[in-house]
Amino acid sequence: NAGVTQTPKFRILKIGQSMTLQCTQDMNHNYMYWYRQDPGMGLKLIYYSVGAGITDKGEVPNGYNVSRSTTEDFPLRLELAAPSQTSVYFCASSYNSYEQYFGPGTRLTVT
Amino acid sequence: AQTVTQSQPEMSVQEAETVTLSCTYDTSESNYYLFWYKQPPSRQMILVIRQEAYKQQNATENRFSVNFQKAAKSFSLKISDSQLGDTAMYFCAFLFGNEKLTFGTGTRLTIIP
Numbered sequence: 001n002a003g004v005t006q007t008p009k010f011r012i013l014k015i016g017q018s019m020t021l022q023c024t025q026d027m028n029h030n031y032m033y034w035y036r037q038d039p040g041m042g043l044k045l046i047y048y049s050v051g052a053g054i055t056d057k058g059e060v061p062n063g064y065n066v067s068r069s070t071t072e073d074f075p076l077r078l079e080l081a082a083p084s085q086t087s088v089y090f091c092a093s094s095y096n097s098y099e100q101y102f103g104p105g106t107r108l109t110v111t
Numbered sequence: 112a113q114t115v116t117q118s119q120p121e122m123s124v125q126e127a128e129t130v131t132l133s134c135t136y137d138t139s140e141s142n143y144y145l146f147w148y149k150q151p152p153s154r155q156m157i158l159v160i161r162q163e164a165y166k167q168q169n170a171t172e173n174r175f176s177v178n179f180q181k182a183a184k185s186f187s188l189k190i191s192d193s194q195l196g197d198t199a200m201y202f203c204a205f206l207f208g209n210e211k212l213t214f215g216t217g218t219r220l221t222i223i224p
Contacts, residue, residue: 031214033211040216040217041214041216041217042202042204042214042216042217043156043202043212043214044214045211045212048183048211058211059211077187081148090156092156098144098161098206099158099161100158100212101158102155102156102157104153104154104155105154
């Protein structure tokens with residue numbers, strides 16, 4: 001199993017550009033999550049999903065959108081990038097929500 | 112809302128010594144989960160240990176153990192016989208039901224050779 005994979009690893013965006021961060025898991029987990037980690041801080045939840053077709057907002061959803069059309073994929077969309085979205089983004093998945101497996105992260109810089 | 116506090120931004124210890132990282136949390140719930148995650152320079156988040164609040168026995172995973180004090184809402188991590196590979200950021204996290212993990216701000220641990 002590859003576990004949780006994220007692409008790209010690094011990205012630089014200009015203000016106002018859009019992009020999609022990809023997340024895929026091959027463990028058949030129902031639960032998937034997107035977090036952001038700002039410098040010197042812990043992770044904050046952006047969006048999560050408890051199964052295909054179901055998504056819900058986390059603590060910091062503004063400026064982001066998600067979809068969950070399959071069990072494996074949970075892409076995160078940034079429509080109009082802003083400098084405040086400069087962060088490291090982590091995707092995670094879990095079978096029962098009690099033990100989350102994290103991807104390697106995507107470092108995004110918006111300038 | 113739940114909060115998690117890690118009051119030690121940085122710690123360092125000599126290799127082979129024992130170190131304890133502190134974590135306190137605030138919740139009105141009685142059944143929940145607590146976690147310690149390790150984040151090495153590679154940025155990968157790695158689960159170190161998990162504690163169910165309904166269990167009185169402290170969790171142990173090899174050199175890692177916790178001191179869970181439910182009444183005091185305290186959840187410290189003890190690393191015995193510390194190794195250079197233990198150098199990392201350590202995050203305490205809280206989970207209630209199917210809700211989100213709430214993370215502390217982390218403790219940067221450095222193991223000195």
